[in-house]
Amino acid sequence: MALSSGSSAIIAVMIWSILLLPAMSESHCYTTIFSFGDSLADTGNYLLSGPARFPAVAHLPYGETFFHHPTGRFCNGRLIIDFMAEAYGLPLLPPYLAIQGNESERYAKGVNFAVAGATALDVSYFVERRIPGLWTADSLSVQLGWFNNTLPSLCSENCHDYLKRALFVVGEIGGNDFNFALIQGRKSIDEVVSYVPDVVSAIVEAVNVLIKQGAVELVVPGNLPIGCSTLYLTVFRSANPLDYDPLTGCLIKFNEFAVYYNSYLQDALQKLRRQQPQAKIIYADYYNSAMGFFRNPPIFGFESVLKACCGVGEPYNFNLILMCSAATNVCKDPSTYANWDGIHLTEKAYEWMAHGFLNGLFTYPWLKPPMLCH
Template sequence: MKNFITCLPFFLVFGFTGAVSATSLQYDSVFNFGDSLSDTGNFLLSGALAFPVIGKLPYGETFFRHPTGRCSDGRLVIDFIAEAAGLPYLPPFLGLGKGQDFKHGVNFAVAGATALDSKFFYEHNIGQILWTNDSLSVQLDWFKKLKPSLCTTKQECDKYFNKSLFVVGEIGGNDYNYASFVGGSIKQLRASVPLVVQAIAGAATLLIEEGAVELLVPGNLPIGCSAVYLTLFQSPNKEDYDKHGCLKAYNAFSKYHNKQLKGALEILRLKYPHARIIYADYYAAAKRINHSPNRYGFYNGVLTACCGGGGPYNFNNSARCGHIGSKACENPSTYANWDGIHLTEAAYKIIAKGLIYGPFSRPPLRKFPL
């Protein structure tokens, strides 16, 4: 499994046609932390892996027409959130240049990043498969390093961050993925959930202490519906699958993580009543469209990857998207899954719309009055 994946984590969702309004959200800046679901270039810039496939086509082909370091064919949820606030796309922290204007926000997410520090994985003898050591705590350190360039006095910072959105995740999926891919059981994964949730809640706490007043914290998507899990953990027993073809046990695990995360956020709301801590229900968004893929334009289904090297779900670890033997579909907008691991731009768009217009952000994101 050492050479398993370029970008993690990944989950199955679905796409949607139609633009996201450029005047929907009321934020002057957005700061994002996470992994490959929202990385806009940090992994590529970090040099953690030589010649990663996300650095070449077909990655980026749909919207940008060239690879950008995003693990998709086009834009991500964080890109649509920026558009909805009328802001430029968030520059990756590792790509910031001297004199560059980053007052409208910065992206600290790194593909392959974990909620727990890399030390945890080395102590459990799985550190060798990590794709990056830039965990959530490292990303938070980057933010603290950048903060003096954003504001100096407490009064200035309070005014600035009052109009900022902090997106904390999705993060934590890789903590489970790395363990799963080296043979970890669901029972072992469940045992690590409190640690992962504590790390996410700790990150939110630190950001609030640094001045954040509005935070969006996404939960896990149904990993039992993702092509890579369906390929690696396929079962001969029909009862292991739900009626939509997803692995029941892994989806139940996602729901368990989400329940624990929501509980932790409730505690934070009591501790910091002045802050708006928003839970993004990715799981509910995914399952709703998974039930009726054609309704949302996914005529090629939601379990099969657009770009891959064959197999029942078009995911082949020996011919992953971008590698020799793989091929991209002609119309990614008819697929929810891009490379067996990550989503298409169409899928990210529907998730973004669900967050911006509801009902998957609780409480709702801050909007302009209609």
């Protein structure tokens, strides 16, 4: 089931949210968050994992807006997962690789296993298809292994109640499986479409494993509108105006691919819901959430949504080799930009998206309202 961003859908969600408040207020709030994914959720694992293909994330201007120093987040400030933790009154999720020795019990309120560049599929999948340039080998299955290593120290013998009150955020993951294939591997979009069942299968299997371990509430995000990504707009720049959406300036065929992938993922999650009725599997509609500000930038306070805030080069202030660093241009006010470094979004864009998820506008079914958790 795909969520519409139209006004009628928003009104319907608001009405149903009001009607459901009494029932929701009786449920328990989340006491823990576990996060898996890639750079859209990574709070420092990539930076802590050793020599990196993207060393600039260890330096300003990364982290300049909120933290005032680099944290390993691929952003000028907070990510969606940060806003979610704050909304539920929980501390920002520490990266798994920051856990030292037997200190796991200190992270009982949440751990972030996401790694920038991570893929849903294991490295061998890309090796077999001659797709080079992966940033990390810490795929989704590796992150699940980290979770299994950490869990015994978080809930000792009986984990049932602990996991029942936890929120699992599985993604966004899978986007890099396509990014590396399309950009590094130079695969055609038709060939990459054939990878979709494998990517979705890996995500669904991970969700299924977590449910069998005791997870009850899980959020699984879809992919962003990659046709609006500065990276894609630069690498696949076209002289044919028909390749672009006249309303947004985004590349049509790549957004159509994202819609196809998201639909396939939602169908698979619906099947899993029938197989695991005891679990609440929530789809987070990253696509339509982000399309709101790509279609109507001024409503969200954005002056630019396609150009990167930090970068160099025309026409999108992006260069795939130079990227964002202290040596490149940084916009004066990142809150007026949706795009941070050409690949990742700004804190303000993530904040808008997080509000949409927490308010139930772009999640199916809805998350527990944070206002009832305090």
